Amino acid sequence: MEQQRKNKAFIINYFNAMAGTPGAKTRELLEKYMSDEALMGHIKFFEIAFPNYDVVADEMTAEGNRVIVKARCKGTHLGNLGEIPATFKTIDHPFVICYEIENEKIISHWMISDQMSLMEQLGIVPAAASH
Amino acid sequence: MEQKEYADLIPLLENLCISLQPLATSRNIKLDFTSSCKEIEISYPETEILSGFTKVISTVIDFIPDNNALYITAETIIKDNDQYVSIKIRNTGINLARVPGLINKSNIPLKLFSAAEKETTFEVCYSLSPSATHEMNNQIGFGGSSLNYTLLAKGIRSHFAKLNNPVERLAETKPKEAAFLIKINDCILKNLDNEQFDANALSDAMAMSRAQLLRRLKSITGNSPGYYIKTFRLAKAKELLETKDVTVSEVAYQTGFNSPSNFAKVFSEKYGITPSQFQRTKPNATNE
Numbered sequence: 001m002e003q004q005r006k007n008k009a010f011i012i013n014y015f016n017a018m019a020g021t022p023g024a025k026t027r028e029l030l031e032k033y034m035s036d037e038a039l040m041g042h043i044k045f046f047e048i049a050f051p052n053y054d055v056v057a058d059e060m061t062a063e064g065n066r067v068i069v070k071a072r073c074k075g076t077h078l079g080n081l082g083e084i085p086a087t088f089k090t091i092d093h094p095f096v097i098c099y100e101i102e103n104e105k106i107i108s109h110w111m112i113s114d115q116m117s118l119m120e121q122l123g124i125v126p127a128a129a130s131h
Numbered sequence: 132m133e134q135k136e137y138a139d140l141i142p143l144l145e146n147l148c149i150s151l152q153p154l155a156t157s158r159n160i161k162l163d164f165t166s167s168c169k170e171i172e173i174s175y176p177e178t179e180i181l182s183g184f185t186k187v188i189s190t191v192i193d194f195i196p197d198n199n200a201l202y203i204t205a206e207t208i209i210k211d212n213d214q215y216v217s218i219k220i221r222n223t224g225i226n227l228a229r230v231p232g233l234i235n236k237s238n239i240p241l242k243l244f245s246a247a248e249k250e251t252t253f254e255v256c257y258s259l260s261p262s263a264t265h266e267m268n269n270q271i272g273f274g275g276s277s278l279n280y281t282l283l284a285k286g287i288r289s290h291f292a293k294l295n296n297p298v299e300r301l302a303e304t305k306p307k308e309a310a311f312l313i314k315i316n317d318c319i320l321k322n323l324d325n326e327q328f329d330a331n332a333l334s335d336a337m338a339m340s341r342a343q344l345l346r347r348l349k350s351i352t353g354n355s356p357g358y359y360i361k362t363f364r365l366a367k368a369k370e371l372l373e374t375k376d377v378t379v380s381e382v383a384y385q386t387g388f389n390s391p392s393n394f395a396k397v398f399s400e401k402y403g404i405t406p407s408q409f410q411r412t413k414p415n416a417t418n419e
Contacts, residue, residue, distance in 0.1 A: 005193065005194075006196075008194065009194065009196055009225055012194070012225060012226070012227065012229065012230055013225065013226075015229045015230070016226045016228070016229060016248075019229065054229070055229065056229050056230070056231065056232070057229060057230040057232060057233060058232030058233070059232060059233065060230065060233050070232075
């Protein structure tokens with residue numbers, strides 16, 4: 001129980017550290033919280049598209065060495081999202097992420113997000129649906 | 132037990148803090164309540180207030196690290212010429228600003244008041260104005276998951292409505308095509324009850340050759356003129372069955388089908404249900 005509480009606090013502190021000033025998500029900072037290269041790559045990818053994006057948690061459950069978070073990513077689309085150029089639209093993108101934590105580091109993660117909602121918020125879906 | 136329709140906040144919060152002391156003490160967390168008033172009575176159901184604050188305070192205790200503190204204060208304030216009671220819940224040890232949905236799982240109107248590196252203050256405000264209509268806040272605080280999913284559902288509905296309505300979908304991106312479809316739809320609508328109105332008649336009405344019409348319509352909708360007319364008739368028939376008090380036969384003739392049986396057959400092929408069965412699914416349907 002104590003460990004699960006610590007893991008939840010660790011994730012909250014991680015969210016706080018990721019937010020704030022532009023350019024906060026440095027490699028150095030990421031390495032303080034994780035050894036999961038895939039997650040680092042994902043954050044980098046999203047940071048290019050939504051510089052200084054913020055994450056707000058709506059629900060959090062801890063079990064064993066895992067913390068599962070239902071959250072929303074908030075940001076403005078100012079850079080390329082893969083092949084999608086900046087639309088300058090703001091997003092509030094819901095997702096669920098599961099972190100595996102060992103010795104105060106995220107060692108792996110699993111994530112699922114509502115891609116259709118994201119595409120809609122960016123105005124991509126209607127354009128794509130009309131051929 | 133009879134539920135009071137008003138609550139004296141001070142003894143209520145005092146007793147709540149006393150009852151939560153064992154939980155706080157077990158984690159070496161200081162739980163402190165202070166008030167600038169001896170009594171503050173508000174017209175809210177006491178049990179709802181108690182249940183809401185219990186959830187919020189116990190959740191904050193659960194999230195803050197050991198050896199920290201939780202301070203609860205109550206005071207009356209004046210805002211926009213109205214008197215309010217402001218209850219502040221301040222924790223040390225962790226910044227909970229990014230997890231608002233976790234804190235407020237109750238229906239009390241909790242808001243983030245301020246946040247620092249390792250500290251958060253939440254606030255609950257109730258109006259003390261006698262004329263205030265007091266209703267508990269039914270949204271999860273801060274535009275949390277409840278609001279988020281409402282917006283999402285709205286977005287999904289809007290998205291699929293546009294997919295089902297090519298004119299609306301095209302209006303945003305291809306206005307010329309949308310205008311063309313509107314013209315076609317008008318032609319079909321004017322001839323809706325005319326069973327002879329087919330692809331040839333439509334091309335005449337549009338002053339286009341059959342080949343031109345086919346090419347243009349197919350590039351926009353993916354369908355031939357004949358199929359488009361049939362789909363349009365069926366959509367109108369469905370709309371009539373849904374909204375008007377008419378018989379299936381009347382709908383068949385009004386939408387240009389040569390017989391009710393043919394209409395029933397085509398309708399079933401499209402919607403997987405006969406027109407009569409569909410009509411019976413209306414909320415105000417009778418067995419007549």
